[in-house]
Amino acid sequence: MIIETKHLSKRFGNFYALEDINFAVQEGEIHGLVGENGAGKSTLIKILTGVYHLTNGEIFVSGEKANIQTPSDSRRLGISVIHQDRNIVPAFNGVENVYLGLDVLKRHITSVDFATMKANVQKVMVQYQIDIPLDKMARDLTPPQKTMLEIVRAVMTNCKLLILDEPTASLTDKESELLFALIKKLNAKGTAILYVSHRLEEIFQLTNRITVFKNGKLVKTVETKGIDSDGLIRLMTDNWTSTNERHGQEIKGEPIYSIEHVSSADGMAKDVSFASHAGEIMGLFGLGGSGRTETLEAIYGYKPLKSGKIFFKGKEIKNPTPSKSIQSGIVLIHEDRRGHSLVMSREIKDNVVLSTIDSYVEKGFFNATKERDNVNTKIKELEIKTTGPEQRTSELSGGNQQKVVFARALMSVPKVFLCDEPTQAVDVMTRKEIHNLLRKCADKGSAVVYVTSDLKEMLEVADTITIIANGKTWERLENRGLTSKQVLSYCYQKR
Amino acid sequence: MKKDVKKAMSFKEVMTSYGTFFALLLVIVVFGALNPRVFLSSTNFWNITRQMVILAIISLGTTLIMSVEEFDLSVGTIASFSGVLSAILAINGVPFFWAMMIAFVLSGIIGFLNGFIVTRFKVMSFIITLAMSRVIYGVTYWLSDGAIVFNKIPESFKFIGTAKLGPIPYLTFLMVIAILIFHYITKSTSLGRKFYAIGGNEQASQVAGIKVSKYKTIAFTIAGAMSGLAGVLLASRVGSAAPTGGDAYCLNAYATIFIGKTVFKEGIPNIPGTVVGVALFTILANGLTIMQVPTFVQNILTGLVIVIAVISQKLGSKENE
Numbered sequence: 056m057i058i059e060t061k062h063l064s065k066r067f068g069n070f071y072a073l074e075d076i077n078f079a080v081q082e083g084e085i086h087g088l089v090g091e092n093g094a095g096k097s098t099l100i101k102i103l104t105g106v107y108h109l110t111n112g113e114i115f116v117s118g119e120k121a122n123i124q125t126p127s128d129s130r131r132l133g134i135s136v137i138h139q140d141r142n143i144v145p146a147f148n149g150v151e152n153v154y155l156g157l158d159v160l161k162r163h164i165t166s167v168d169f170a171t172m173k174a175n176v177q178k179v180m181v182q183y184q185i186d187i188p189l190d191k192m193a194r195d196l197t198p199p200q201k202t203m204l205e206i207v208r209a210v211m212t213n214c215k216l217l218i219l220d221e222p223t224a225s226l227t228d229k230e231s232e233l234l235f236a237l238i239k240k241l242n243a244k245g246t247a248i249l250y251v252s253h254r255l256e257e258i259f260q261l262t263n264r265i266t267v268f269k270n271g272k273l274v275k276t277v278e279t280k281g282i283d284s285d286g287l288i289r290l291m292t293d294n295w296t297s298t299n300e301r302h303g304q305e306i307k308g309e310p311i312y313s314i315e316h317v318s319s320a321d322g323m324a325k326d327v328s329f330a331s332h333a334g335e336i337m338g339l340f341g342l343g344g345s346g347r348t349e350t351l352e353a354i355y356g357y358k359p360l361k362s363g364k365i366f367f368k369g370k371e372i373k374n375p376t377p378s379k380s381i382q383s384g385i386v387l388i389h390e391d392r393r394g395h396s397l398v399m400s401r402e403i404k405d406n407v408v409l410s411t412i413d414s415y416v417e418k419g420f421f422n423a424t425k426e427r428d429n430v431n432t433k434i435k436e437l438e439i440k441t442t443g444p445e446q447r448t449s450e451l452s453g454g455n456q457q458k459v460v461f462a463r464a465l466m467s468v469p470k471v472f473l474c475d476e477p478t479q480a481v482d483v484m485t486r487k488e489i490h491n492l493l494r495k496c497a498d499k500g501s502a503v504v505y506v507t508s509d510l511k512e513m514l515e516v517a518d519t520i521t522i523i524a525n526g527k528t529w530e531r532l533e534n535r536g537l538t539s540k541q542v543l544s545y546c547y548q549k550r
Numbered sequence: 551m552k553k554d555v556k557k558a559m560s561f562k563e564v565m566t567s568y569g570t571f572f573a574l575l576l577v578i579v580v581f582g583a584l585n586p587r588v589f590l591s592s593t594n595f596w597n598i599t600r601q602m603v604i605l606a607i608i609s610l611g612t613t614l615i616m617s618v619e620e621f622d623l624s625v626g627t628i629a630s631f632s633g634v635l636s637a638i639l640a641i642n643g644v645p646f647f648w649a650m651m652i653a654f655v656l657s658g659i660i661g662f663l664n665g666f667i668v669t670r671f672k673v674m675s676f677i678i679t680l681a682m683s684r685v686i687y688g689v690t691y692w693l694s695d696g697a698i699v700f701n702k703i704p705e706s707f708k709f710i711g712t713a714k715l716g717p718i719p720y721l722t723f724l725m726v727i728a729i730l731i732f733h734y735i736t737k738s739t740s741l742g743r744k745f746y747a748i749g750g751n752e753q754a755s756q757v758a759g760i761k762v763s764k765y766k767t768i769a770f771t772i773a774g775a776m777s778g779l780a781g782v783l784l785a786s787r788v789g790s791a792a793p794t795g796g797d798a799y800c801l802n803a804y805a806t807i808f809i810g811k812t813v814f815k816e817g818i819p820n821i822p823g824t825v826v827g828v829a830l831f832t833i834l835a836n837g838l839t840i841m842q843v844p845t846f847v848q849n850i851l852t853g854l855v856i857v858i859a860v861i862s863q864k865l866g867s868k869e870n871e
């Protein structure tokens with residue numbers, strides 16, 4: 056065994072992110088690791104690479120008990136990881152990046168021996184038939200070249216286990232093929248690979264064995280030959296059936312908000328179309344990296360659009376901006392509450408009126424009484440637990456902070472809600488309240504676009520579910536007796 | 551035991567909220583004790599208020615820049631430019647009011663340009679305004695031929711900078727009015743609220759529909775205009791305009807704002823805090839001059855005050871987290 060964990064657990068507070076994991080990667084194999092969002096894959100990687108410390112259990116590297124305290128411990132043991140967000144210094148060239156964290160070679164005390172360093176890197180590149188320009192700054196390399204550079208760095212040291220975490224998320228199909236060829240070459244030369252991905256077709260193409268995680272537990276390790284994608288999905292998910300009580304109702308009439316062939320400038324959303332009706336909670340479901348967030352940001356006007364059309368009440372919205380969207384009655388509940396929703400250092404009232412502050416200016420003067428009254432009304436309506444409108448927003452609990460975000464959204468009386476993970480990190484009660492609130496708004500004639508990674512929640516809340524994968528929208532499913540397995544199999548199907 | 555801990559905490563809290571006030575009080579007490587006859591006289595009191603004016607007016611505008619989390623390092627050179635320009639206009643027969651207005655508006659336009667470049671091209675305000683200050687300095691030098699402008703400045707130009715109503719200098723009135731207006735803007739207008747929202751979290755403000763670029767540009771424009779006003783008043787007060795006359799106010803303005811951030815436990819730029827900072831700074835300079843402390847010692851002491859203020863502001867904000 057290259058690496059083996061025995062009874063490994065990781066606890067955050069009262070919550071077990073990993074529980075009693077007995078996991079092993081053998082010499083010379085490519086091992087796939089799959090599981091839904093929050094299954095514990097990332098936590099395991101972080102423990103193996105020294106980012107987190109385990110709560111209980113043991114790790115063995117090449118049969119010997121290992122004490123991994125820091126990332127450099129992990130590297131010394133021969134474990135390297137390549138993340139989806141690459142770990143490269145943009146202003147350094149290839150050689151400098153490869154030698155990051157390694158001892159540089161010196162001719163004498165003051166002079167770095169770049170020539171030998173470069174020769175060493177080239178030797179490795181020839182060995183693995185990798186071809187990337189070493190003199191260019193890393194920022195000028197293409198995404199696959201950057202990944203390759205990181206692989207070169209990994210194999211410069213004695214890398215026994217290479218962990219790849221969603222390495223193809225930002226690569227095109229062709230670029231992915233190049234990467235796969237390299238992975239196979241590395242593997243043939245004796246490096247064991249742990250390959251983590253949502254894309255099952257890659258898992259099947261590459262791996263010898265697959266381990267499935269679910270809710271922080273290891274479900275099973277299987278031979279890749281002995282299973283198909285249906286079987287794998289069955290292992291990955293509890294099968295929930297839709298519990299949406301309104302699924303009997305037909306969605307009628309023309310959509311009030313629709314987008315056609317939208318792509319975002321960052322390339323994450325490639326061809327997204329959907330239509331959202333008054334009274335409907337439209338789920339937009341996709342796995343991490345499918346382009347959900349980027350789509351919402353682009354159509355709301357926060358990030359640049361590349362192409363596509365947006366229609367609201369039959370009229371096209373051209374070049375959307377956040378302020379234009381809000382004025383027409385479209386709000387975005389951003390997934391990043393801390394960074395993109397709230398001004399934490401300011402008072403609750405500042406945040407609640409942030410989008411509508413100009414409406415309090417009457418004859419050139421700011422009507423603070425009206426502001427206070429309105430904010431108080433919203434605090435009562437949404438049952439925000441606070442000492443008053445003047446409390447600092449950062450002092451509230453996560454759930455109450457999210458209620459402040461919704462209070463602000465409601466202040467502009469929107470007709471379309473674009474909600475990105477609105478119940479992320481909120482308590483169960485608040486989650487229910489947010490669901491009820493959105494249902495109430497839908498009943499009053501608003502359209503709701505709902506994004507969540509939690510499929511169980513999606514099946515509870517949505518009337519219809521549109522599937523998004525690889526930046527494109529696919530099936531639109533009526534949420535009537537849908538099961539999680541059905542939804543996931545659409546997501547995991549080879550596109 | 552537990553009580554003791556709580557007491558210590560609250561003492562620390564008092565120090566972070568009101569430490570700057572204590573520093574101000576300390577400075578007054580020390581100078582008052584050392585030379586009560588001169589320092590504590592009413593003449594000196596009004597004198598101090600007049601000495602505060604230029605720094606106060608530049609700092610008010612700069613506080614807005616800081617409240618949107620940007621920097622404008624050209625406020626000092628704008629003041630120099632505006633002083634020279636207005637003096638030359640006055641020499642050429644332009645009435646004081648119009649000379650002031652032209653300098654005021656042109657300075658506002660420079661500020662607007664700063665803001666436009668910074669927001670349009672998403673570049674660091676720090677370096678852009680530093681570069682702009684070189685440009686402005688060049689123009690000022692060209693206008694003044696590199697010399698102090700003082701010949702043939704009409705008396706009417708010096709009126710506002712030197713006249714008094716009873717014991718109270720006109721400039722002091724002007725400053726008080728400006729402080730009140732800026733306090734009102736930051737506390738009770740949607741404009742001020744937007745500035746603080748942007749400073750608190752630019753992305754969230756953008757998502758909430760606030761036109762971040764527009765309001766940042768407004769802040770730059772106001773700061774430029776206020777620096778221009780300060781430059782005219784400075785020239786009027788001293789009766790001449792040096793091509794570098796306002797330059798030193800830039801660093802001092804930021805120092806007062808950092809000191810101000812420590813006042814009232816806000817941890818953010820705020821007008822009352824800035825005024826306290828200006829007062830602290832001016833009283834320190836005034837007292838040291840009365841004590842006939844050499845200029846180089848004054849420099850060392852004021853520099854140290856800035857360092858201490860910035861450190862204590864950092865400590866204060868940690869306390870707030």
